[in-house]
Amino acid sequence: MSENRRQLGQMRLLLERAGYTVLTAADAGAAFALAQGESPDIIISEVGAQPMGSIDICRRMRAHAGLGATPILLIIDRHHQARLAAELQAEADDYLEAPFEALHLVTKVAQLIERRRTREAVGASEARFHQVIERAPNGMVMVDSEGKIALVNTQIENLFGYSRDELIGESIEKLVPARFRSGHTAYRSSFLSAPTARPMGAGRDLYGLRKDGSEFPVEIGLNPLETEQGMMVLGTIVDITERKRIEETLRSSQEQLAGIIRSAMDAIITADGEQRIILFNAAAERMFRCPASSALGQPLDRFIPARFRAKHADHIRAFGQTGTTTRAMAGSRAVYGLRADGQEFPIEASISQLESDHQKFYTVIMRDISERDHTMQALRASEARFSIAFNASPISSVIATLDEGRYVAANDTFLSLTGYSREEVIGRTSADLGIWPTPQARAEAVAWLQREGRIRNRETRYRMKGGELRTFLTSAEIIELDGKPHMITASIDITERKRAEEVLREQAQMLDLAPVLIRDLEGHLMFWNTGAEQMYGWAEHEAIAQVSHDLLRTEFPQPLEEINAAVFVAGHWEGEMVHTRRDGGRIVVASHWMLHKNEQGEPTAIVEVNNDITERKHIEEEVRRLNEELEQRVAERTAQLQAANRELEAFSYSVSHDLRAPLRHINGFSQALLEDYADRLDDEGKGYLQEVRDASREMAQLIDDLLQLARVTRSEMRSETVSLSEVAHAVIADLRKRDAGRNVRVQIADGLVTHGDKRLLQVMLSNLLGNAWKFTARREQAEITFEQTRQAGEAVYFVRDNGAGFDMAYVNKLFGAFQRLHSGKEFEGTGIGLATVQRIVRRHGGRVWAEGQVNAGATFYFTLADFREHKHGEESDLNG
């Protein structure tokens, strides 16, 4: 653009000659329009009379999107416009002072166009650079020589959690964990001193620091960049968290594998395709007694006995051609290994193959089974022992298949308990026999066994052959027999124990009915059971926290302080007290207090168990009252009896004393009459007087007998050893003396000894023997026997005579007082003797009976309980 046409044409000519296409415009408006339409490579503008017009056009073009980058060359008048040069230069790309050399103009234009082209090329490159960085899969960051971040990509934003704005211009150390920062700064400067592209921190673990403070492992590559802004460093950052994890996993699994191989019980040997050993683990070293260092690289068959080697190599090759990866070696045949010391031993081996990088590897796993052979023998012996123990065990034991419960073994205890024979059991299932109460019971037990591996002391009920269900404590295990799981069961019969437990439980329940209350040391109720509620009427919530003695209005048998003292000293106290129930009823309770202590031994509470004994107390009171009444009545009766006895004694005394006196007088005076007046009485008169005397004598005898009978009944008995034989001899001697004219043969057994009241026994025997003596009076040859016999194990004494006898029809009258079977004319007697005998025998706890026949004698039998002192004692007690 030029206002000067001549100059315009001149420049056009120059430039066209230089090969440029030149468009011209005469003013700024035309020039702008032309530039917009043509997008020229350069705009040359002459600064005319109105320099501001040139500046204006520069600015307008700069502001225009399409023309902003177009270089502008100003032509300035050297003389007039030099002072504007600086200002104009700021707006334009360059200027030329006119007048100028033609060459100068062309050169300047070429420079400017070239510069623009260069600049555009650089811009495109930078854009590409930015795009590349932005699209990179890794985080990329550019840092200037001062360590300030100049550029980051989206990955960096994602990796570190910062936005671009938060990072640009910040120190790169913002992304470095604090502990590495100082090192990083030093590293940065050393890198800049010898900038080459390289990975950062070779051999060291690098970490990035996120905005949230967390760290993550990174790998960083560094590239120095020479830029217009100076040396820059482009860092590539990769998050290697996942890689680290995978590496870690891999490493640990490799370690595990190595560990397994190393520590395996089995020998593991790996050989390559040429069957050369490349792995030889510790177990292999032990098994073959050969260190790995000597084994590695050696042919595999070195460890096989020579005679198997050829075949073995073939086998391995053949295996290598199959698709099988693993198989047991030699099937069921024994395989042998060869130790380094030449010893052969049986092994069990499996082989597997693996192809890697077209290389075959064989891995053989071996186990030394020479020990197992021994073990098998030991096992057989142990099985024999088990069998004996199983059968002889006092614990009921069976073995049955796990699936259907089919019995394969049952011991003697099982059989005797259940009542089955072995034939009934073996081969049949528990369901066949109905051993389990229900099929579910077995299913549950089996499920438990499978889940837990074993059953220990599980309470189980089994049905016996007779149908009875008994309770057992069962333990069971799963054992393998012939490859099938079986259940071995041992059971202890606890039926009786269960019954005992049942009783205990019932008792415990009864105990629960006992009212129990617990109160703290201040008397506040802390516990109040159902029993207490039922007995007293207050519900638990009403009673708790109340003061026990206030609530129950306790009436203590002794001051509470004394009771408390006793409880604190002895730990417990028992006594009776009166409580008032909720309904106002007063009850007597038997109360048992126990002091409760905590773990430190400090008293914390008092447990009180109370039993209502009101009813019992009433009954006791009633019994006591009745007893008192009874005692009083007994005392009264005793007194009456004693009075009666005294009266009887007085009466007896009177009888013996007073009744005899008149008889004596009758007798005496009759005698006096006979003596003094004999001459005045005829024989008949004398006869009558004699009758009077006889009568008085008889009456005296009667009185004596009656007295004796009375005495026999009421007299106190004394026990001593009495020889009945001696007593009988004495009685007979007395009779012989009194009646010397009689010829009586008496036979008395020796050694008849008993315990009893000697005086009474004398009376008895003198009555019996006296009778015998009396009733044999008419016999020429009288015979009296006193002996002992045994009837039904009991000693029976008898007195037998051959006298007058009696008619058995009247035998029941024999022992009554005043009963006589003979007239006084025939035999004198009072009829009291046998009554006396009976009383004496009875008082000795015996019996008396008689056998007789008229004119053929009589036998009187009696027994005596071995009467001892205690009878006397009993009588004393009664009287006391």
Add this chain to the structure above:
Amino acid sequence: MEKKVILMVEDNPKDEALTLRALRKSNIANEVVVTRDGVEALDYLFATGSYNGRDLREMPQVVLLDLKLPKVDGLQVLEAIRADERTRRLPVVIFTSSGEEEDLVKSYNLGANSYVRKPVDFEQFLEATRQLGLYWLVLNQVAPNE
């Protein structure tokens, strides 16, 4: 030497008559002093009451003592005799109807020299009396009276 007296303590006149008859028939010539109850017997022995002034040096050869007596009974009389220094060596024969064991035991416990039950039959009564007289009046040596 003058024969000593027999002291008979007997409340029943019939017994008294029969005993005296028996003694006579047994040819016993000693004087028999009869007292009819315990009090009179003791009065005689200790020279009191109606026997006031009796010479206490004269003591009976034997006392025939019935048990059942009015006022003071025979056992009490016996007790009193044995309790007094002057009479405690005096032979006392219990002569009674009672055959009661209790009487017998008590009598001997109190120091009776003999216990004879009066038989109902007079012949036996006579025999008993005769033997009593023979023994106590003839054979028995009395302790010297100091």
